[in-house]
Amino acid sequence: MNAPSQSPTSQARWLWPVLVTTTAVLFIASLKVGPASIPLWDLTTGNAGAEAATLALILAEIRLPRAILAVFVGGTLGLCGAVLQGLLRNPLAEPGLLGASSAGALGAVIVLYHGLATTVPLALPMGGIAGALTGIILIMFLAGRGARPSTLILAGVAVNSLAGALTALALNLAPSPFASLEIVFWMLGSLADRSFDHVRIVLPFVLLGWPILLTLRRPLEALTLGEDVASSLGFDLRHLQLRVVLATGLTVGACVSVSGNIGFVGLMVPHLLRPWVGHHPGRLVAPSALGGAALLLGADLLTRSPVLGQELKLGVVTALLGAPLFLHLLWHLRRRLL
Amino acid sequence: MSLEATAINLAIGGRAILIDASVRVDTGRVIGLLGPNGAGKSTLLRSLAGLEPSVAGKRTLDGVTAPPRANREWACRVAYLPQTGDLSWPVTVREVVTLGRLPHHAGPWGSQSAQDRAIVDLAMKHADVTLLANRPADALSGGERARVMLARALATEADYLLADEPIAGLDPGHQLQVMELLRARAGAGMGLLVVLHDLTLACRYCDMVVLLQAGRVVAQGRPLEVLNPDNLANVFGVRVLAANTPDGPIRVPVARLPEDVR
Amino acid sequence: MRPTEQNLSAGKASWPAGNPGPGTRRAGRWLSLLALLAAGLASATPQRIVSINLCADQLLLTLLPRERLVSVTYLAADPTQSMMAEQARGLPVNHGRADEVVRLKPDLVVAGRYSQTQTVSLLRALGIDVLELDVPASTDQLIQQVKDLGQRLGVSGTADTEIQRFRRTLDALDQSALPNRPLAALYRVNRGTEGRNTLIGELMHRAGMRNVADELGVRRWGTLPLESLLLAQPDIVLVEQSSDRQPAMAHQFLQHPALRHLLAKTQTAVLDNRGWRCAGPWLTQSLAQLVETRSRWSATRADPTPVQAPP
Numbered sequence: 074m075n076a077p078s079q080s081p082t083s084q085a086r087w088l089w090p091v092l093v094t095t096t097a098v099l100f101i102a103s104l105k106v107g108p109a110s111i112p113l114w115d116l117t118t119g120n121a122g123a124e125a126a127t128l129a130l131i132l133a134e135i136r137l138p139r140a141i142l143a144v145f146v147g148g149t150l151g152l153c154g155a156v157l158q159g160l161l162r163n164p165l166a167e168p169g170l171l172g173a174s175s176a177g178a179l180g181a182v183i184v185l186y187h188g189l190a191t192t193v194p195l196a197l198p199m200g201g202i203a204g205a206l207t208g209i210i211l212i213m214f215l216a217g218r219g220a221r222p223s224t225l226i227l228a229g230v231a232v233n234s235l236a237g238a239l240t241a242l243a244l245n246l247a248p249s250p251f252a253s254l255e256i257v258f259w260m261l262g263s264l265a266d267r268s269f270d271h272v273r274i275v276l277p278f279v280l281l282g283w284p285i286l287l288t289l290r291r292p293l294e295a296l297t298l299g300e301d302v303a304s305s306l307g308f309d310l311r312h313l314q315l316r317v318v319l320a321t322g323l324t325v326g327a328c329v330s331v332s333g334n335i336g337f338v339g340l341m342v343p344h345l346l347r348p349w350v351g352h353h354p355g356r357l358v359a360p361s362a363l364g365g366a367a368l369l370l371g372a373d374l375l376t377r378s379p380v381l382g383q384e385l386k387l388g389v390v391t392a393l394l395g396a397p398l399f400l401h402l403l404w405h406l407r408r409r410l411l
Numbered sequence: 412m413s414l415e416a417t418a419i420n421l422a423i424g425g426r427a428i429l430i431d432a433s434v435r436v437d438t439g440r441v442i443g444l445l446g447p448n449g450a451g452k453s454t455l456l457r458s459l460a461g462l463e464p465s466v467a468g469k470r471t472l473d474g475v476t477a478p479p480r481a482n483r484e485w486a487c488r489v490a491y492l493p494q495t496g497d498l499s500w501p502v503t504v505r506e507v508v509t510l511g512r513l514p515h516h517a518g519p520w521g522s523q524s525a526q527d528r529a530i531v532d533l534a535m536k537h538a539d540v541t542l543l544a545n546r547p548a549d550a551l552s553g554g555e556r557a558r559v560m561l562a563r564a565l566a567t568e569a570d571y572l573l574a575d576e577p578i579a580g581l582d583p584g585h586q587l588q589v590m591e592l593l594r595a596r597a598g599a600g601m602g603l604l605v606v607l608h609d610l611t612l613a614c615r616y617c618d619m620v621v622l623l624q625a626g627r628v629v630a631q632g633r634p635l636e637v638l639n640p641d642n643l644a645n646v647f648g649v650r651v652l653a654a655n656t657p658d659g660p661i662r663v664p665v666a667r668l669p670e671d672v673r
Numbered sequence: 674m675r676p677t678e679q680n681l682s683a684g685k686a687s688w689p690a691g692n693p694g695p696g697t698r699r700a701g702r703w704l705s706l707l708a709l710l711a712a713g714l715a716s717a718t719p720q721r722i723v724s725i726n727l728c729a730d731q732l733l734l735t736l737l738p739r740e741r742l743v744s745v746t747y748l749a750a751d752p753t754q755s756m757m758a759e760q761a762r763g764l765p766v767n768h769g770r771a772d773e774v775v776r777l778k779p780d781l782v783v784a785g786r787y788s789q790t791q792t793v794s795l796l797r798a799l800g801i802d803v804l805e806l807d808v809p810a811s812t813d814q815l816i817q818q819v820k821d822l823g824q825r826l827g828v829s830g831t832a833d834t835e836i837q838r839f840r841r842t843l844d845a846l847d848q849s850a851l852p853n854r855p856l857a858a859l860y861r862v863n864r865g866t867e868g869r870n871t872l873i874g875e876l877m878h879r880a881g882m883r884n885v886a887d888e889l890g891v892r893r894w895g896t897l898p899l900e901s902l903l904l905a906q907p908d909i910v911l912v913e914q915s916s917d918r919q920p921a922m923a924h925q926f927l928q929h930p931a932l933r934h935l936l937a938k939t940q941t942a943v944l945d946n947r948g949w950r951c952a953g954p955w956l957t958q959s960l961a962q963l964v965e966t967r968s969r970w971s972a973t974r975a976d977p978t979p980v981q982a983p984p
Contacts, residue, residue: 107898107900108898108900108901108904109900109901109904124904124906127903127904127906130903130931130934131900131903131904131931134929134930134931134934135899135900135903135929135931136900162499162500185920185921185922186919186920186921187920188919188920190920191920247919247921248917248919249915249917249919249920249921249923250748250754250915250917250919251862251863251915251921251922251923252919252921254863255863255921255922255923258922265864265898266864266898266899266926266929268928268929268930268931269930270928270930287519288519288520289519290519290520291513291516291519291520294510294513295510295513296499297498297499297500297502297506297507297510298496298497298498298499298507298510298560298563299493299495299497299498299499301457301462301491301493301497302491302493302497302510302563304461304462304480304481305460305461305462305481305486305489305490305491306481306486306510306511306513306514306567307481307482307483307484307485307486307487307513307514308513309480309482347500351502351503351506352500352501352502352547353500353502353506354499354500383895383896384896384898
């Protein structure tokens with residue numbers, strides 16, 4: 074951590090090439106690896122043999138949408154983590170810990186299990202977005218900018234437990250007998266056997282939200298020196314907060330409505346990348362999108378590991394990776410927290 | 412050329428913080444803003460800087476009405492240096508100073524030009540932090556940090572600088588150093604409004620002082636005239652030792668006065 | 674009720690060891706005679722029966738005279754959940770909670786083994802007799818379960834009639850000896866599948882099918898990832914659908930384009946989950962559906978020769 078912050082250029086030159094390569098390699102691995110190893114090259118050259126049609130179907134309809142969703146969902150979580158941390162000037166801020174994800178899952182659950190999703194087009198992502206927006210607005214209201222890390226985390230605990238309880242309640246009241254068993258999906262998330270239908274659900278909101286998040290670089294930089302300095306440098310912080318809340322709600326809500334709640338990505342990615350951008354909150358934003366995509370592609374590959382036999386839930390892998398990091402961060406922040 | 416606030420009124424939670432307060436900063440001058448704790452010095456500074464949203468009164472910049480909130484154009488003309496040197500992330504000193512260039516670029520990306528880098532170098536030179544450029548800004552001493560924050564404010568190349576207690580918490584040597592740096596900026600044509608508590612430094616480095624008490628301006632003018640023993644007794648409730656030495660005037664508080672004498 | 678009939682049903686020596694009853698046939702006869710006597714004198718045979726499990730509901734509705742069933746679960750009367758909604762209509766319903774059950778003052782409560790352990794231990798602590806029904810993993814275990822239940826409830830005659838009919842139908846439908854066994858994939862709600870060591874796995878075997886789950890090494894229950902299903906290139910896909918038609922993730926998986934693609938070119942049977950979720954004599958209907966699906970598959974095969982020596 075010291076080496077990069079001492080260097081005069083403060084942004085590692087190799088960061089982008091490494092991130093792009095890692096994401097690309099993991100994306101291709103994600104197409105290739107699974108119950109069937111798909112010979113991508115043979116398939117494109119027409120040498121895949123008798124199973125070609127099946128393998129092509131698996132590639133096009135199962136692996137490809139799954140990998141694309143991993144990029145969208147992971148990218149969204151990484152991006153929102155970096156932006157929320159910059160806005161709230163708090164390394165613990167992220168959609169999962171703040172409760173935006175679980176509130177989004179609640180919204181999606183209400184819409185899906187009570188029949189709206191089948192009758193109203195786009196009701197599912199809209200439910201997720203409404204939930205995520207409610208969650209993040211509640212957080213801003215309870216803690217908001219300038220709150221101490223402990224206040225923010227406590228507010229997140231409150232929103233998370235409320236959303237979790239209401240999700241369980243909504244599933245219990247749902248008419249479907251399968252609803253209460255499916256709580257695992259909503260709490261831990263999964264990308265297994267998702268299709269292009271789900272990609273189509275997420276895509277418009279990612280296209281809407283990502284550009285907003287990716288252009289917040291300069292106000293987030295200004296916030297390095299606190300809110301007064303940022304305001305005095307000509308940035309309207311209410312406007313900034315509005316954009317962050319809106320874009321986070323749109324992207325996180327839509328993603329959670331197809332993938333369930335996948336935790337810790339927004340915490341891990343900015344934390345791991347921060348030293349390599351000279352701890353610069355603005356320059357952290359764009360790499361966090363790629364880092365999130367790479368992390369979720371990798372985590373999703375782990376869920377398919379043959380060592381485990383049955384597929385693991387995605388949130389289990391991200392929590393196993395993320396929770397120790399969370400503890401590490403808490404340890405280092407404990408003076409500021411108390 | 413001047414930055415001016417006229418008849419500023421501001422109440423927070425029903426309590427009046429500023430009452431008809433007026434202050435004027437001319438280019439090339441250092442104006443000291445003095446007063447007891449809670450007199451409204453910081454609030455007046457923030458109001459002038461466009462950081463207090465619910466302020467009544469008139470603010471003008473070179474005779475033109477100022478925008479209610481600091482915007483990008485305003486930020487290029489008026490710099491604000493808060494008392495707390497808040498730093499959220501351990502970026503380098505050069506990065507911190509470069510933040511001063513933000514208002515000079517429109518759009519979401521705005522990369523630095525060679526000219527920006529030159530201005531940042533100059534600001535670091537003026538604040539005497541050139542040697543710290545590549546150090547993480549969270550690992551500095553108080554004096555270093557104060558100068559880094561000053562360099563950031565200077566890097567905006569603003570015509571006016573509003574500085575809130577820039578020497579609070581510094582040792583005497585660093586206090587003199589920062590005051591000299593501010594004086595030098597005024598010499599280069601900048602207008603400065605500086606909140607101070609040190610009466611002697613106010614006498615020596617300010618062209619004018621404004622004395623604030625309970626939200627009102629009670630006196631303003633040349634330092635030696637305003638900071639007379641009567642005013643100081645009334646406003647601060649202290650008896651001062653006032654003298655002229657070969658090195659300049661001094662005002663040293665020596666005793667608290669009982670309530671009835673003030 | 675004719676208690677002598679119970680001896681006729683003992684059949685082959687396929688009963689798992691360690692179970693009471695059939696192993697000692699003569700003693701069993703005397704015991705049941707004694708039981709009848711006792712029932713007349715002091716009601717040792719439980720008269721007021723409460724079921725707190727849907728599968729128990731349906732077994733009890735099959736075996737018991739209606740007046741002895743004090744209460745069944747609310748699911749039993751729900752036509753989207755229960756095979757026997759008609760029979761359950763009018764019976765008082767419960768939601769499987771201890772407080773509801775205690776008020777009914779039952780002689781015996783029948784519960785599921787794995788899902789209701791807290792309720793069961795609470796009821797037992799309150800001095801209520803509880804019988805826990807296991808999930809049978811084979812037709813033999815199912816037969817044993819029905820038999821035990823019949824004895825416990827003093828309706829061995831009815832139980833044995835059911836068992837005999839069940840056995841006869843099983844034997845009549847059995848296709849396990851046929852060559853050319855098609856490869857079948859069971860795709861239950863929420864991507865579930867079952868292997869050889871389950872009741873459904875056995876029924877698939879009896880219907881003359883090979884099971885994709887067996888080839889994937891799933892011995893009992895597991896998840897069948899869609900791509901494993903596609904890769905297996907099954908001849909038959911058995912898709913379980915829920916008759917409730919209420920929105921849930923469970924049904925979303927059935928709308929996956931890749932699955933639809935597979936179903937469009939493969940022999941498919943839609944299994945009504947009411948007939949599959951619980952083990953009971955009604956599983957003969959489910960087996961009949963599997964057999965019918967298998968013969969549809971044979972009929973559509975290009976090669977008409979019915980018998981082909983396996984390689």
